[in-house]
Amino acid sequence: MLEDLLISPAPPVSARNSPTLDVLVIGAGPVGLACALEAQRQGLRTAVIDKGALVNSIVGYPTNMEFFSTPELLEIGGYPFPTSGYKPLREDALDYYHRVAVAEKLDLRLYERVVRLEGEAGDFTIETEKGEIHTRAVVIATGFFDVPNRLPVPGADLAHVSYYYKEPYPHVGREVVVIGAKNSAAKAALQLTRAGARVTLLVRGPEVSESVKYWIRPDLLNRIAEGRIKAHFSTQIVGIRPNAVDIRTPDGPLSVRADFVYALTGYRPDYPLLAALDVPIADDEARTPLHDPATHESARPGVYLAGTVCGGLHTSRWFIENGRHHAQLIAARLREVVSSGS
CATH class of the missing domain: 3.50.50.60 (FAD/NAD(P)-binding domain)
Known part of the structure; x- marks a missing residue:
């Protein structure tokens, strides 16, 4: 006792x-x-x-x-x-x-x-x-x-947008956007991918943060390199719609499919x-x-x-x-x- x-x-x-x-x-x-x-x-x-x-x-x-x-x-x-x-x-x-x-x-x-x-x-x-x-x-x-640090964009409070990640299982077979580049976003992206979700990671900076734990960062980078996780870097979120996230990338504007959005932005x-x-x-x-x-x-x-x-x-x-x-x-x-x- x-x-x-x-x-x-x-x-x-x-x-x-x-x-x-x-x-x-x-x-x-x-x-x-x-x-x-x-x-x-x-x-x-x-x-x-x-x-x-x-x-x-x-x-x-x-x-x-x-x-x-x-x-x-x-x-x-x-x-x-x-x-x-x-x-x-x-x-x-x-x-x-x-x-x-x-x-x-x-x-x-x-x-x-x-x-x-x-x-x-x-x-x-x-x-x-x-x-x-x-x-x-x-x-x-x-x-x-x-x-949470809420996204200052249209659609940031839609029902399919969450600032807290719980578990991957409801998202099997679905398009999931994870926003962030630190430990929480990295772990969520990896869990979701391994549970069967199709994950796109959106990162404001040019790379996954160096502060991500040393045993997590290589795992995430390898999953991105092999194509299991899509990733867009140096990206700005423009808005969120019921089935997509609109972003601005170095190559121009882009819309990413999203059934669920996890904005793990701190x-x-x-x-x-x-x-x-x-x-x-x-x-x-x-x-x-x-x-x-x-x-x-x-x-x-x-x-x-x-x-x-x-x-x-x-x-x-x-x-x-x-x-x-x-x-x-x-x-x-x-x-x-x-x-x-x-």
């Missing part, structure tokens, strides 16, 4: 019946859970809120997706992450993080969207779709996977939510939320940032592997603040 594997156990603290929390964590992903359990171990009354499911981003990952990281790099709270393989699958992670949340008796408030934040450090009121929550401090750990932080929480954003290329890297307190006192959201549009700066360590920094700082009464 995972409950028996707790390292440095602390008495659980229930915030459910408390009129005022010490900490409300927004985001029930791995980093958000890490922040909550570390704050709770400091004796702080803590709850976690999320507009979706527990570890909602991982729920949205492709079926049986294999993480690039080994299990120990995904662990939180000192709980070992047992897996049967060298690298865990999506389903392993879903089970692991659920078990950690249960073992820590975290106060989870799922499928409850945050609307706005009012007040000041030590006396915040969070308005949600279901009511109000009073808390002394707020931690934002919302990641970036919930907000994701971004939830900037409308950050605006509703009144978190100042830097005037830089990455639109980085302003925060102190030592304490992770944002430029709005009493509001802290953890995980990927800290990097703004530079979404590859922070992952579970390094973002989880923000939890201990934030929890230690919050304990100091609560102890001092400031």
Whole structure:
């Protein structure tokens, strides 16, 4: 039982019946859970809120997706992450993080969207779709996977266009366009092809990104070279129609048949939510939320940032592997603040 594997156990603290929390964590992903359990171990009354499911981003990952990281790099709270393989699958992670949340008796408030934040450090009121929550401090750990970079072209929101890839099986024998040149697009194109779909890969740049993992990129390039995957490089998407994608190539305009379109063009932080929480954003290329890297307190006192959201549009700066360590920094700082009464 995972409950028996707790390292440095602390008495659980229930915030459910408390009129005022010490900490409300927004985001029930791995980093958000890490922040909550570390704050709770400091004796702080803590709850976690999320507009979706527990570890909602991982729920949205492709079926049986294999993480690039080994299990120990995904662990939180000192709980070992047992897996049967060298690298865990999506389903392993879903089970692991659920078990950690249960073992820590975290106060989870799922499928409850945050609307706005009012007040000041030590006396915040969070308005949600279901009511109000009073808390002394707020931690934002919302990641970036919930907000795709939508294509700014006509037809980008048609029913057969998706910004999330799940599995290849519904597309056997169909024409599928995959837009993108990084890991997600590469893996989707390969899976779809091997499942029997006819795949065309559309890439904005001149080649498949060098950042694609070293064991995936040669596989994709070989499938393109042998003609099993069609590919168009240095391509601009002009528009999407019910059965085709219109593109502009170095050789002129072209229409590519498409029964389904996967626009795997990346994701971004939830900037409308950050605006509703009144978190100042830097005037830089990455639109980085302003925060102190030592304490992770944002430029709005009493509001802290953890995980990927800290990097703004530079979404590859922070992952579970390094973002989880923000939890201990934030929890230690919050304990100091609560102890001092400031």
